[in-house]
Amino acid sequence: MKAAKKILILKYRITYEKLYLCRLKILKMNAFKQNIKVIAFDADDTLWDNEPFFQAAEHVAASLLAEYGTPEEISKSLFDIEMKNMDDYGYGAVAFTMSLIENAVQMSRGKISGTDIGKIIEAGRPLVRLKATPLKGVRKTLETLKKSGKYTLVVFTKGELLTQENKLKRSGLLPFFDKIFIVTDKKEEDYIKLCSEMGIAPSELLMIGNSLRSDVLPALNVGAFAVHIPAEVMWQHEVIDDFENERMLRVGEFDKLLDIL
Numbered sequence: 001m002k003a004a005k006k007i008l009i010l011k012y013r014i015t016y017e018k019l020y021l022c023r024l025k026i027l028k029m030n031a032f033k034q035n036i037k038v039i040a041f042d043a044d045d046t047l048w049d050n051e052p053f054f055q056a057a058e059h060v061a062a063s064l065l066a067e068y069g070t071p072e073e074i075s076k077s078l079f080d081i082e083m084k085n086m087d088d089y090g091y092g093a094v095a096f097t098m099s100l101i102e103n104a105v106q107m108s109r110g111k112i113s114g115t116d117i118g119k120i121i122e123a124g125r126p127l128v129r130l131k132a133t134p135l136k137g138v139r140k141t142l143e144t145l146k147k148s149g150k151y152t153l154v155v156f157t158k159g160e161l162l163t164q165e166n167k168l169k170r171s172g173l174l175p176f177f178d179k180i181f182i183v184t185d186k187k188e189e190d191y192i193k194l195c196s197e198m199g200i201a202p203s204e205l206l207m208i209g210n211s212l213r214s215d216v217l218p219a220l221n222v223g224a225f226a227v228h229i230p231a232e233v234m235w236q237h238e239v240i241d242d243f244e245n246e247r248m249l250r251v252g253e254f255d256k257l258l259d260i261l
């Protein structure tokens with residue numbers, strides 16, 4: 001009898017917690033709807049897949065270096081080189097290919113052949129020619145949001161100008177956006193600048209992206225709202241500890257945005 005009572009209390013507790021979380025989500029969604037004027041979308045790994053292709057290129061380069069180190073050593077060395085080069089090269093496919101080459105020269109202590117350097121360059125080339133096929137639900141969701149006329153839709157992405165412009169053209173998503181911002185980095189000051197260029201207060205901006213580090217956290221820190229859509233594959237540099245925030249919601253799939261907005 002006692003056990004049955006305990007189970008009943010537990011069931012009530014679980015239901016109460018579920019109701020509380022549900023109510024919290026509704027409150028958040030109302031705040032989103034009341035405040036947002038501009039929605040900014042991250043591009044890579046939010047609108048289309050990107051990181052898996054970078055990892056494929058890294059895999060090709062690493063296979064050419066097998067005799068010079070373990071996969072872990074090669075991968076760590078590449079990451080260190082990417083971080084060292086960040087201030088000079090920034091983010092992007094060309095920067096990444098340069099780092100792949102530098103890592104090959106460094107790991108092999110200059111012994112890597114010209115033929116193998118050529119193979120690394122070829123492994124990097126598809127990264128600037130990505131088809132940028134929209135992820136599931138992206139096109140339909142953007143179309144619906146655009147038709148609603150409730151929000152101004154923009155792209156806010158970091159990377160190399162030409163590569164990002166070309167991917168946007170190939171994706172076929174350009175008609176849905178009022179403005180495209182391709183920037184070197186997405187730090188707090190970049191979000192402030194975005195808001196001032198759009199003529200809005202940060203509290204009227206919603207940022208949507210896959211990276212807690214560059215899409216969500218700096219946007220929240222300046223007072224904007226954010227939706228996190230986790231990607232299956234993440235670049236080590238973008239990974240930070242998970243957290244919750246009253247101005248952030250998380251959805252599993254892109255089209256779930258329509259439930260919020």
Ligand SMILES: [Mg+2]
Pocket residue numbers: 042043044045046209210211
């Ligand atoms: Mg991204």
